[in-house]
Amino acid sequence: MNTLSELMGSKGVELYRRAKALMPGGTQLLSKRPEMFAPEVWPSYYSRAKGCRVWDLDDREFIDMSIMGIGACIIGYADDEIDAAVTEAIQRGVMSSLNCPEEVELAEALIELHPWFDMVRYARSGGEAMGLAVRIARAYTKRDVVLFSGYHGWNDWYLAANLADEAGLDGQLMPGLEPNGVPRGLTGTAIPFDVNDIESLRQTIKGKEREIAAIVIEPARGAEASEECLSKLRDIASEIGAVLLFDEITSGYRMCAGGIHRRYEVYPDIAVFAKSMANGYAMAAIVGTEEVMQAAQTTFISSTNWTDRIGPVAALATLDRYQRANAQDHLIDSGEQMKQIWRDAAATSGLEISISGLPTLPGFGFEHEAAMELGTRFTIEMLRRGFLGFRQFKPALAHGQAELDAYRAAAKDVFAVLAGLSEADLLETPVAHSGFHRLTKE
Numbered sequence: 001m002n003t004l005s006e007l008m009g010s011k012g013v014e015l016y017r018r019a020k021a022l023m024p025g026g027t028q029l030l031s032k033r034p035e036m037f038a039p040e041v042w043p044s045y046y047s048r049a050k051g052c053r054v055w056d057l058d059d060r061e062f063i064d065m066s067i068m069g070i071g072a073c074i075i076g077y078a079d080d081e082i083d084a085a086v087t088e089a090i091q092r093g094v095m096s097s098l099n100c101p102e103e104v105e106l107a108e109a110l111i112e113l114h115p116w117f118d119m120v121r122y123a124r125s126g127g128e129a130m131g132l133a134v135r136i137a138r139a140y141t142k143r144d145v146v147l148f149s150g151y152h153g154w155n156d157w158y159l160a161a162n163l164a165d166e167a168g169l170d171g172q173l174m175p176g177l178e179p180n181g182v183p184r185g186l187t188g189t190a191i192p193f194d195v196n197d198i199e200s201l202r203q204t205i206k207g208k209e210r211e212i213a214a215i216v217i218e219p220a221r222g223a224e225a226s227e228e229c230l231s232k233l234r235d236i237a238s239e240i241g242a243v244l245l246f247d248e249i250t251s252g253y254r255m256c257a258g259g260i261h262r263r264y265e266v267y268p269d270i271a272v273f274a275k276s277m278a279n280g281y282a283m284a285a286i287v288g289t290e291e292v293m294q295a296a297q298t299t300f301i302s303s304t305n306w307t308d309r310i311g312p313v314a315a316l317a318t319l320d321r322y323q324r325a326n327a328q329d330h331l332i333d334s335g336e337q338m339k340q341i342w343r344d345a346a347a348t349s350g351l352e353i354s355i356s357g358l359p360t361l362p363g364f365g366f367e368h369e370a371a372m373e374l375g376t377r378f379t380i381e382m383l384r385r386g387f388l389g390f391r392q393f394k395p396a397l398a399h400g401q402a403e404l405d406a407y408r409a410a411a412k413d414v415f416a417v418l419a420g421l422s423e424a425d426l427l428e429t430p431v432a433h434s435g436f437h438r439l440t441k442e
């Protein structure tokens, strides 16, 4: 078992102290900040990763039962087949003055999966792809206002919602996002709505129907949106001439290959994919109807690294691997087992928790006034037992029964430890952050 002082003295913890002096915010992604898990204890950096295992800078091995590359690695880390396809692409050249044929092959594969779409553009990350999709929607409609629900990344179009109301984004997954640097002139161009309250959406748009460029939603996150709501949104978008845009960056590939909206009979005008579509390689796709997508030619959307070969090759290999393994069945089963593991461990220990999320994106929270302290200590105790453990689990094909069984035993043990602690003994280290906080330079 790892000791707390070994974990706190790791090379990764030390390197992160240096990182915070060199990089504002310490990391490139809020969700990978050690402060989100267990400040001053979380290993922070990896030296290698394989399957569902990672090794820290001290070569300490952990089974990753947490966010699996924040959902990007749906097959598993360093998958042999996907990496072999990428390695071959590297050997044949990932960039040249000509284009790579795989971008056409991938477009055909994505349209075959979603036959209501006709055309595709690419980017290399989620927030960037959403920026591109919103630009296309605005170009197509020649309108400015975007109605949205959910989290959609770091872009100006999205953070503009907090110019009008600094808590505008608070119900949309990540509280506390500051819009500094976003032009004030964008005030009123992004309006949040509750996807389950279509009536108040109708009230919001009354009189402004002809200003709305797009209705942007995540078709699933904590839960799948009801097909009835989605279909009402489809009707509203069609009535007012706005683009219906599904952000499938997190929901995509979770419950089936491609978009979760393949499970419903509601067809958006555009869907956006990133993250798991390429098992961690940088790739994003904007897929849509010809009528809307052709608007990309009426504005300027162009970038050198959107032509690299690795992204499309990795996306094709990921899709092939996913479909041959029927990965969704494994992901659903693993996620449901995890919910049961938490439920059982909580019941045995007497601690109260709430469990939420799609079967393939499960999470839990302690129902306690010291919830964040308990969550932080949970992560620390799981680290001591050799797991990256968090209040979320993003299953991958690489999670086998052996790992789930080992986790079950460790979680039971940890819940019992937590239940036996007095509040004074709960935490010797700083408590984890629950949303966006500015980091102070040490």
Ligand SMILES: Cc1ncc(COP(=O)(O)O)c(C=O)c1O
Binding pocket: 125, 126, 127, 128, 130, 150, 151, 152, 153, 154, 218, 247, 248, 249, 250, 251, 274, 275
């Ligand atoms: C639904 C959704 N949209 C957009 C994004 C932003 O994607 P990225 O982090 O690749 O920029 C995310 C990332 O978590 C997401 O979940």
